[in-house]
Amino acid sequence: MSLTHFPGGGSSTPISTANPITKVTMPALIEMKRQGKPISALTAYEYAASRLADEAGIDLLLVGDSLAMVVLGHENTLSVTVDEMLHHTRAVHRAVRRALVVADMPFGSYHGTIAEGLGNAVRFVKEAGAEAVKIEGARIDLVRALTEAEIPVVGHLGLTPQSVHRMGGYRVQARTAETVLQLKADALALADAGAGAIVLEGIPREVAAAISGELTIPTIGIGAGPDCDGQILVFHDLLNLTFAPPAKFVRRYGDAGALIRSAIEHYREDVEHRAFPSDEESYHLPEAARQALDADQNLGELRKA
Numbered sequence: 001m002s003l004t005h006f007p008g009g010g011s012s013t014p015i016s017t018a019n020p021i022t023k024v025t026m027p028a029l030i031e032m033k034r035q036g037k038p039i040s041a042l043t044a045y046e047y048a049a050s051r052l053a054d055e056a057g058i059d060l061l062l063v064g065d066s067l068a069m070v071v072l073g074h075e076n077t078l079s080v081t082v083d084e085m086l087h088h089t090r091a092v093h094r095a096v097r098r099a100l101v102v103a104d105m106p107f108g109s110y111h112g113t114i115a116e117g118l119g120n121a122v123r124f125v126k127e128a129g130a131e132a133v134k135i136e137g138a139r140i141d142l143v144r145a146l147t148e149a150e151i152p153v154v155g156h157l158g159l160t161p162q163s164v165h166r167m168g169g170y171r172v173q174a175r176t177a178e179t180v181l182q183l184k185a186d187a188l189a190l191a192d193a194g195a196g197a198i199v200l201e202g203i204p205r206e207v208a209a210a211i212s213g214e215l216t217i218p219t220i221g222i223g224a225g226p227d228c229d230g231q232i233l234v235f236h237d238l239l240n241l242t243f244a245p246p247a248k249f250v251r252r253y254g255d256a257g258a259l260i261r262s263a264i265e266h267y268r269e270d271v272e273h274r275a276f277p278s279d280e281e282s283y284h285l286p287e288a289a290r291q292a293l294d295a296d297q298n299l300g301e302l303r304k305a
C-alpha cells in the first residue's frame with residue numbers, strides 16, 4: 001500500500017503522458033476550495049461517456065438519479081431503484097481513473113431508518129466502487145452516521161428533485177427571507193455533520209454566494225449562479241441529448257443530438273442504397289481456399305457432363 005500525497009487537490013488538465021493522474025478525493029475537493037480552484041463536475045451513467053469526461057479532466061462525476069429521466073425515459077427521478085443505480089455506478093467506476101465518483105442515493109433508499117440508509121450507502125461503496133454518496137435534504141443524523149462509517153457524503157439542498165411532489169413541481173427555492181435562513185442553517189448543519197461538499201440546485205445566485213462564503217466545504221452549483229465553488233451539469237443537457245427546451249441555467253456546449261441523428265440517417269440511406277458495406281469493408285476468402293473451391297466446382301461441372 002502506498003500513502004499518496006495530494007498537494008494541490010488534483011490537476012484538472014486532461015489526462016495524458018505529460019499530465020499523469022492525480023486522483024481526486026473528497027479532501028482534494030476541500031483543498032481546491034481553499035485554494036480558490038473551481039471544481040468541474042458532470043453527471044455520468046455509462047462507460048464511454050464517463051471515460052471521455054474523465055480524460056477531459058472533469059473533477060467529479062456524479063452517477064445522478066437523473067438517470068431515471070435522461071437514460072431510462074421516466075417522467076421524474078422517483079422510480080429508479082438501488083439496483084439500477086448500482087448497475088450504472090459500476091460502469092462509471094470501470095471507466096474512471098482520476099475523477100471522484102459519487103453515487104446518488106435514489107428516492108426511498110435513505111428515507112426510512114438510519115440503518116437502512118447506511119446499509120444502502122455501503123452497497124454503493126462495496127459493490128459498485130462509489131467513493132462518496134449524495135443524499136438530498138438536510139438529513140443531518142444520516143450524514144453523521146455515514147461519516148462515522150467512513151463514507152464520504154455530498155449533500156444536496158435547494159431544488160431537490162426527489163421532493164418534486166412536496167414542492168409542487170421543479171421550482172426555484174429559497175426566495176423568501178425565511179426559506180433563505182432555513183437553507184443556510186441546513187447547509188451549515190450538513191457541513192457540521194461531516195458532509196464533504198454540498199450541491200446547491202435551483203436557488204438565487206445571492207443565496208448560493210452567501211452559503212458558499214460561509215462554508216469551508218465546497219458548494220457545487222446547478223442553477224445556483226457563478227459564485228459556487230464548482231459547477232455541475234447533466235451530461236445530456238450539456239450535449240443536447242434531451243427532447244425538451246432546456247432550463248434557463250443550461251448551457252449547451254455541443255449538439256450531439258444533431259450529430260447522432262445525422263450519422264444514423266446517413267447510415268440508413270447507405271444501407272438502403274447498398275452503399276454500405278463496400279468491398280473494402282468486407283472480408284475475402286484466402287486465395288488458396290478460393291482456388292480449392294473453384295477446382296471443386298470444376299470437378300462438379302465435369303461429373304455433370
Ligand code: KIV
Pocket residue numbers: 043062063064065066067104199201222232234
Ligand atoms: O441526479 C442528478 O443529475 C443531480 C444533479 C442535478 C446534481 O442530482
